[in-house]
Amino acid sequence: MFRGGSARFEHINFPREQMHRTAINLAPTGPRQSLSSAQLPAWSQEEMEFVTWLLALSGLDACCYRPETLQRRLPACLRRLRARSLQHAREVLVQDPGAVAAATSAILVGVTSFFRDPTVFEQLGQEVRRTVEERSQGAYAWSIGCSEGAELYSLGMQLAESGHLADSYLLGTDCRVDAIEQARAGNYEAALTRQVPPTFLSEYFERNGTCLRICQHLRQSIRWRVSSILNEFESGLWDVIFFRNTALYLSPEAVMALWPRLEAALRPGGMLVLGRAERPYGAQRLRAIGPCLYRRQAR
Numbered sequence: 001m002f003r004g005g006s007a008r009f010e011h012i013n014f015p016r017e018q019m020h021r022t023a024i025n026l027a028p029t030g031p032r033q034s035l036s037s038a039q040l041p042a043w044s045q046e047e048m049e050f051v052t053w054l055l056a057l058s059g060l061d062a063c064c065y066r067p068e069t070l071q072r073r074l075p076a077c078l079r080r081l082r083a084r085s086l087q088h089a090r091e092v093l094v095q096d097p098g099a100v101a102a103a104t105s106a107i108l109v110g111v112t113s114f115f116r117d118p119t120v121f122e123q124l125g126q127e128v129r130r131t132v133e134e135r136s137q138g139a140y141a142w143s144i145g146c147s148e149g150a151e152l153y154s155l156g157m158q159l160a161e162s163g164h165l166a167d168s169y170l171l172g173t174d175c176r177v178d179a180i181e182q183a184r185a186g187n188y189e190a191a192l193t194r195q196v197p198p199t200f201l202s203e204y205f206e207r208n209g210t211c212l213r214i215c216q217h218l219r220q221s222i223r224w225r226v227s228s229i230l231n232e233f234e235s236g237l238w239d240v241i242f243f244r245n246t247a248l249y250l251s252p253e254a255v256m257a258l259w260p261r262l263e264a265a266l267r268p269g270g271m272l273v274l275g276r277a278e279r280p281y282g283a284q285r286l287r288a289i290g291p292c293l294y295r296r297q298a299r
């Protein structure tokens with residue numbers, strides 16, 4: 001069920017009947033249920049089984065990821081668990097299921113920052129501003145793989161500047177529990193805010209010890225949810241969908257199945273924001289309008 005039905009959004013002309021979450025399964029079809037050593041000869045059977053098991057504990061299918069990206073993060077995962085070996089890591093996780101979130105976070109890359117790639121944000125900000133001013137109504141934006149929330153807060157600041165934060169609907173989803181907790185808390189190391197324009201720093205952040213915290217008003221304007229794009233899809237008509245620097249970690253099969261769904265989930269004129277290394281292959285109605293920005297055509 002789409003959860004945008006709060007009274008706050010009642011006045012917005014949004015085709016809510018078209019908004020709903022659907023369960024999807026992007027696991028490759030066929031008998032393969034765990035990563036195969038043929039994909040990654042240097043990867044031992046034990047390593048593959050461990051990663052498959054760990055991600056399954058978080059509801060994720062390891063087959064939907066590029067094996068090399070998972071393998072590269074395995075040492076970091078063991079360090080996070082203070083485990084001497086994979087067997088030891090399993091024991092730690094069995095004894096302390098609360099450590100699964102941290103272990104999963106170590107395996108999946110979560111690098112993010114505010115206004116990451118400022119030129120993209122500059123163009124995005126102009127496009128979104130034009131859209132909301134033309135129709136005198138806020139924007140609907142979904143950040144998929146939002147990590148700790150910096151990119152969605154960045155858009156939130158731009159919307160606040162144009163006076164359209166209050167009537168916008170902003171949703172961030174990520175499969176990592178601790179990333180979503182962090183996004184909700186809105187508390188960041190100062191290093192992550194390096195690209196934030198100085199006026200935004202003073203307007204939308206407050207000091208919190210050695211960290212900077214997003215001001216309460218902005219924090220309360222964004223919804224966050226733990227959800228895997230491989231299992232659940234927020235269909236509907238979005239003005240902006242961020243899907244940045246996430247597709248590059250997924251298997252080509254899993255990503256190919258997502259492009260048409262993302263295209264269909266955009267309102268005509270809506271924008272898909274990708275990372276520098278990502279392209280929406282096969283999405284017929286998406287036109288590049290700038291680096292990393294794709295606009296959905298009417299037909």
Ligand SMILES: C[S@@+](CC[C@H](N)C(=O)[O-])C[C@H]1O[C@@H](n2cnc3c(N)ncnc32)[C@H](O)[C@@H]1O
Pocket residue numbers: 060108109110111112113116144145146147148151173174175176179227228229230242243244245246275
């Ligand atoms: C490199 S970060 C990108 C963060 C942000 N989009 C950016 O570009 O700054 C990739 C994010 O994708 C998330 N992710 C990986 N698999 C996912 C999935 N199946 N569903 C949702 N999020 C996923 C990871 O947890 C991580 O936070």
